[in-house]
Amino acid sequence: MTRKLALSDEILMQVEKPARYIGNEVNSVIKEKDKIDVRFAMCFPDVYEIGMSHLGIQILYSMFNAWEDVWCERVYSPWVDLDKIMREKNIPLFGLESQEPIKDMDFLGITIQYEMCYTNILQVLDLAQIPLLAKDRGEDMPIVIGGGPCSYNPEPIAPFFDLFYIGEGETQYRNLLDVYKENKKSGGSRLEFLQKASQIPGIYVPGFYEEEYKEDGTIQDRKKLYDKAPDTILKEIVMEVSDTHYPMKPVVPFIKVTQDRVVLEIQRGCIRGCRFCQAGQLYRPVRERDVEVLKKYAVEMLKNTGHEEISLSSLSSSDYSQLNELLDFLIHDCNEKHINISLPSLRIDAFSLDVMSKVQDVKKSSLTFAPEAGSQRLRDVINKGLTEEVILKGAALAFEGGWTRVKLYFMLGLPNETEEDILGIGDLSNKIAATFFETVPKDKRVNGKVQIVTSTSFFIPKPFTPFQWARMCTKEEFLEKAYQTKQGIMAQLNQKSIKYNWHEADVSVLEGIFARGDRKVADVILKAYEKGCIFDSWSEYFHNDVWMNCFEKCGVDPAFYTTRERSEDEIFPWDFLDCGVTKEFLLREWKKAMNETVSPNCRSKCQGCGARRFGGGVCFESDNQNQN
């Protein structure tokens, strides 16, 4: 029997890529709904091709559907063409598997991976015909739950969610669903469920708290509206990552998606401690997966999906202690089966170049360096332990190996940045070009030249980083810095070998507001959505003028969130969350940054960040060894 689709043939024939909306993919899960207690819609609020590329959803989808009483379906943002039709025809947003309306399900879970998707959250709620504000939702509406990195400062979107799950999903979801089932069975209300849920570790119910502000707009205090709600919420974390659930049968899309391959997550967390990096703090401590487990996963997932490519995922793959063994295995096994290996950005050295030459066409591929800052002084400020010497040595090795293309990534607007640092970007790019001409004799130069692509993004201070106190630049300052960078590159001897790209500044400013925003920002997001803003991360749909107008109308000053200097004792909107690293540690790191002092990585010396209390990480493990 064929499934009945939510959309008519006529609609599906009119929209771009109907495959986004029909489900039926290999490894998608269909269940008998009469035998299900909990129906869960799992949403990535962006277009299908982006959402389907996300590992986190595949993990939760697989874990939920492994439970007999739960049916988890997927939902993504309808693209603008279908969005228009659904509004005109009043078609409620549906789950891809059952093709049934989301509003009839028990939960709508939304993963929030980047700030610029906030209006798409409202789009999904609106199309699903669920009230946008949690307080307006009736007893029969799904519980709307948020998760993912942006939930570490959920305040700008707090009014839209019934609850947030803080941390890694594997640990408490079963518990949460059981509490839900229990509450439903005993005839408990929505409010009663939220009250019970607030007692589960990692669960934050925004409706149970209220922010009180000082006259200057900063937070005075947080008032609890439900006395049993916890004061702080500690993130959830899986310590035994080799034993946790992994999606052995990921859903295989029909259309080409961004990440069209098997993804092998080799470790969580990072030992590096770059001061601008939020993920590096949020996911501490570092936890490696057992290499034998990973080999088994790779073979089985390739078999179950038929994908022709596999890639490794982690924040810093070069730090994975068994990388050598894993890559040897993959290269051997995958070559036999004509599977490509896509390597994450590895630190460039003899080992990684050797591996890369085995799995890529050297002539076609490029090398990537992320110095992030143009001078050693500024790299010390941000604690990026990559020196010019290491970069030039790596580049020379690579040029000898036949590579001719280099990509360089930098940030502009970092704390304490001077003109010298900015000019350093052109300088370093030039030195790499010069290295090519010094290393490769004329007669061996492919096409006679080297291609260097230097890209800059604008620095955005994020919560739970040492730079959460930092001032962010204005749009004008950003553009001036990009101009200086360009001038700096143009002045170089080898400028013809260097191509320079820079980011849009408008979007960065807005991202900066959302990143460190409080609940006052929610009004602006709601207003901008009502004025038609969706898909803000897609430059063709981003309307900065509409946004700025909404800030003005709501009486919210963007500069309060971006360029304002924050004092050491300011209470931040996200302070009630605990990601493991302490505010004291972050402040210590902030002060060290201002003194241009580096901190060693976790493997070299423990810095006492606080994440050790979870009972793991390289500092914890080495201590254990010492005791034995």
Added chain:
Amino acid sequence: MNQIIKIRIKFAKYGTMKFIGHLDIMRFFQKAIRRADIDIRYSGGFSPHQIMSFAAPLGVGIESQGEYLDIEVNSITTTEDMKNALNQTMVPGIEIVSVTVLPDTVKNAMASVAAAAYRIAYKEGIFPIENMEQKLQEFYAKEQILVTKETKKSTLELDLKPGIYELKVVKADAIPEIYMLVDASSSGNIKPTMVLGAFCDYCNVKFEPYSYQITRVDTYTNLAKEGKPRKLVPLEAVGE
């Protein structure tokens, strides 16, 4: 020396799968062949690809009972085994109908295609055309069936008549449908919507393409020698 075995796979495509376009169906089969552990041959070079060729691309929205692709393999147990293995890895809406081993001399699927048969049903039941059977006969009896075809650069007039090998009304569960056998070769491919559109024009009925469900019945090759009368057989019939 490595032996090369040429295989022809016939499959049906229906239901929700009609919305998956030709290129994505190719990708789907590349992955399915991996899942089924078929010992397919790969091309050489730095990024080897599976040796695979599809017969005639099917438009999005059209269902089919007779789609074909050819692959080359290094080894095979039986064609039945391969059919079963592939069917294990399919999704609802794609079904392997047959697997045959091809003689070495057979041209690849795409080059072999000469004609295709289609059935057209009106989605809501009875066609909104009175005396359809008679009208269709009159329409087909015309000396020329002229349509204008818009290309990127210009519009050109085309006579469909020589490419329509059969055109008639057939019944499916007592409900009339249009059946047509038309040229599907690379040089003279006729889309069923072109014929249907011209027929609607002839009947003074507005042509609404989404109201019809088109199904490709089968894809044919011509076994006759050049200059001889057509001898059309389904692409699967040339194998062993």
